[in-house]
Amino acid sequence: MTTRCGTIVIIGKPNVGKSTLLNRIVGSKVSITSNKPQTTRHPVRGIRTDGDVQFIFVDTPGFQERHGGSLNRALNRSVSRSLDGVDIALLVIIAGTIAPEDIRAFEEIPDTIDRIIVANKSDRIHGPSEMLPFLQRANTQFGGLPIVPISAQGGRNVDELLAVIAKRLPEQAFMYEADDVTDRDERFLAAEAIREKLFRTLGDEIPYASVVAIESFQMEGTMRRIHAVIYVDRESHKGIIVGAGGGKLKKMASDARRDLEKLFSGKVHLEVWVKARHGWAENPNDLRRFGFEE
Ligand SMILES: Nc1nc2c(ncn2[C@@H]2O[C@H](COP(=O)(O)OP(=O)(O)OP(=O)(O)O)[C@@H](O)[C@H]2O)c(=O)[nH]1
Ligand SMILES: [Mg+2]
Structure with a gap:
């Protein structure tokens, strides 16, 4: 059987729902979430295996701009390091807006990595009259990369996102057991x-x-x-x-x-x-x- 397996890093400014997305995907609360920015401080892997496909997601701290203290510098370094050797980067933004911080987080991702834009919290969008112009703007802003609107909280379109990712994962052996959900102890x-x-x-x-x-x-x-x-x-x-x-x-x-x-x-x-x-x-x-x- 040919298997597919790869690492997908989740990045974005604070509070966009990166950890909520990770938990939703693995079906278990491996990464903590709150309505305050800077909740995640350490990269956490969440693993999901569906048949012959294994997804290894890496949740990262929100990319910090506001304060320049030692802790924030350590957080940003850990985001940059998480990008090393991954197959795919998901840039999570909030559906309906493209903030300057989103663009700066995007610029942190080397263009040698396969990139997907995830527009989260789409449950807050009021129908196609708001969604379509946003998708058009995002398409121009992010140079035609795939843009997938989802709701990490409600689960809307998350399976579609997984399908988009699965197609792009390299053919290789699994790196974790099929029932592992995280690398953290x-x-x-x-x-x-x-x-x-x-x-x-x-x-x-x-x-x-x-x-x-x-x-x-x-x-x-x-x-x-x-x-x-x-x-x-x-x-x-x-x-x-x-x-x-x-x-x-x-x-x-x-x-x-x-x-x-x-x-x-x-x-x-x-x-x-x-x-x-x-x-x-x-x-x-x-x-x-x-x-x-x-
Ligand atoms: N309405 C709505 N809220 C969401 C959704 N996903 C996440 N949230 C909320 O957004 C807030 C931030 O979620 P987190 O998952 O902690 O965000 P994060 O990007 O991991 O944040 P940091 O780790 O601080 O960078 C929480 O209050 C979530 O409940 C969504 O799809 N819709
Ligand atoms: Mg988080």
């Missing part, structure tokens, strides 16, 4: 599940100044016992996360635990502490320790 997924709750629960400032570390992860029979620490940049942030009577932290931990039990199909015992670690986002040693590539 359970420690990573656990830390991310907690970080997602910070993004979804707290105001703007805190999530960006925090990072989650897994201190221990043990199997006890079929139960996973996980101990995590949320590091924040400032002592005063600790109280904001913990909340009155510890209520906020308790809720975030129990939401994260529920997600993880679903993802791991097994019982999880999760304990989460909050500690201050001043200046971690500007400290190269801390950035390395928390898994940001140099």
